Amino acid sequence: MGFMALQPWWRGASTTVRLPCPDRTWGYYKFSIRACSDRKSLKKSTREARQSKNPIKNSNKSSSRSEVNQVPSPRFDEVSDNSDVDTVDISASNKESVDDVAPRDKVLQACTVTSGLISALGLIIRQVSHFASTEGLPIPDSSMDVTFGFEIWHLEMIGGMVIFITSCRLLLLKSWPDFAESSNAANRQVLSSLEPLDYLVVSVLPGVSEEILFRGALLPLFGTNWIGIVAVGAIFGFLHLGSNRKFSFAIWATFVGIVYGYATVLSSSLFVPMASHALNNLAGGILWRYTSKLELSE
Known part of the structure; x- marks a missing residue:
């Protein structure tokens, strides 16, 4: 086979x-x-x-x-380098903004202590002027010229002042960049760490204490006339310099101080400028909080 x-x-x-x-x-x-x-x-x-x-x-x-294969892509490296630089700049700016913000407890403590000292100084000046006046010294009696009295028509004046000053603030924030920058820097430093209810504290305490000193004690001593109104308003504005506040903010504070002084002379009551000041502070804080949230969302 x-x-x-x-x-x-x-x-x-x-x-x-x-x-x-x-x-x-x-x-x-x-x-x-x-x-x-x-x-x-x-x-x-x-x-x-x-x-x-x-x-x-x-x-x-x-x-x-x-x-x-090992040759790097120049475009990718360039983009990555630019992104690194941008990241460093953003982190640096964020760090600076965080460093500028005061802690909540320190803000409330400083506001309470400062307001207490200012109120005490104003009340002392009022009492001293009253004692000097009763002793026959040529010193105006601050406690008699400007009282803590209240009448119903004062509410109309308070409401009108709040609307007027808040409208002027909005106009300046949009038309005066230096004032807007100064105002935002000061508000960011003080208000960023606060809770919503804390705004009442930082609005009412400074408003009441500053009016006791400037319109309740100093204005009667300088005279309840235009010279005294402007002089006390200028002192009030000058003392608002510092804490990231520029000269533009001092001009604004001077203008507001003159308005408060004029309202004090018209009403002969310290309640009108105190209430107007506190409500304007509260309106300014709420306005800043609302606008800052809008900027972050955009």
Whole structure:
């Protein structure tokens, strides 16, 4: 019987087939068939053979490819550098703004202590002037010229002053950049750390205490006329410099002090400027809080 001897076709070897010969008992025909090997395996083997023959050239190609892969993108680096600079600037500005903000407990403590001292000084001056006047000294009696009396029509004056001063504040914030910057810096330092109910404390205490001193004690001593009104208003405005407040804010405080002095002379009551001052402080604080939230949301 004939037989067939096969070798693996994927190695590209010859396959020998032996068949019985028709006219010879032990003879046979021999023919060769070339198997078709896989093209990918042939390409792979050829490439490996070439790489083994030229190791230097292949190493140069691989090194050049690695160098190309390691070349950084200038645009990406430039963008990343710019973003790093922007991040540093933003963090620095945020740090400065955080450093300028006073803690809540310190703000409330300073407001309470300062307002108490100012009120005590104003009441002392009023009592001293009253004692000097009763003793016959040529000193006006502050407690008699400006009282703590209240009448119903005072409410109309208070409401009109609050509307007038708040409208003037809004107009200046939009038309006077230096005043807007000074006002925002002062409000941010004092009001940023406060709770909503704290606004009542920092509005009422300074409003009451400052009016006791300036319009309740100093104004009668300087005279209840335009000279005294302007002089006390100028002192009031000058003392509002500092704490990130510029000269523009002092001008604004002088104007407000003159308005309060005029209302005091008209009403002969300390209640009118005290209530107007406290309500204007509260309106200014609420206005700043609302506008600052709008800026952050944008």
